[in-house]
Amino acid sequence: xxxxxSLFFLTILGWYIATLAVPFSLAxxxxxxxxxxxxxxIIAAIALILHTGFxxxxxxxxxxxxxxxxxxSRSAEExxxxxxxxxKMQSFKANxxxxxxxxxxxxxxxxxxxxxxxxxxx
Numbered sequence: 577x578x579x580x581x582s583l584f585f586l587t588i589l590g591w592y593i594a595t596l597a598v599p600f601s602l603a604x605x606x607x608x609x610x611x612x613x614x615x616x617x618i619i620a621a622i623a624l625i626l627h628t629g630f631x632x633x634x635x636x637x638x639x640x641x642x643x644x645x646x647x648x649s650r651s652a653e654e655x656x657x658x659x660x661x662x663x664k665m666q667s668f669k670a671n672x673x674x675x676x677x678x679x680x681x682x683x684x685x686x687x688x689x690x691x692x693x694x695x696x697x698x
Contacts, residue, residue: 580682583682583683584682591605591690607691609694613690614688616684617688620680623673
């Protein structure tokens with residue numbers, strides 16, 4: 577929880593330092609902050625949708641097509657099955673994906689909030 581709040585305030589602090597360091601006007605910097613925040617929130621939403629499994633049939637279909645196009649060696653198939661069946665690896669991947677999703681959402685929200693505050697200060 578602490579890292580989320582710290583990341584949020586570091587994002588706002590970073591945009592404040594950018595207003596002092598970059599020769600753009602406050603309106604231009606607010607527009608850039610809003611655009612970056614919007615892109616990051618869209619990335620977080622896409623990651624959340626992929627995590628829910630809504631697009632799993634589509635992704636599995638493309639995976640099957642890819643497997644038919646490119647042949648894998650037996651050792652590569654065996655390594656893939658070992659990774660797929662390893663619970664430690666699966667929990668690590670889930671933890672990293674959750675952290676990345678949360679981080680992109682927090683930085684995006686902080687950027688949009690900074691943009692709104694910057695526009696209100698004009």
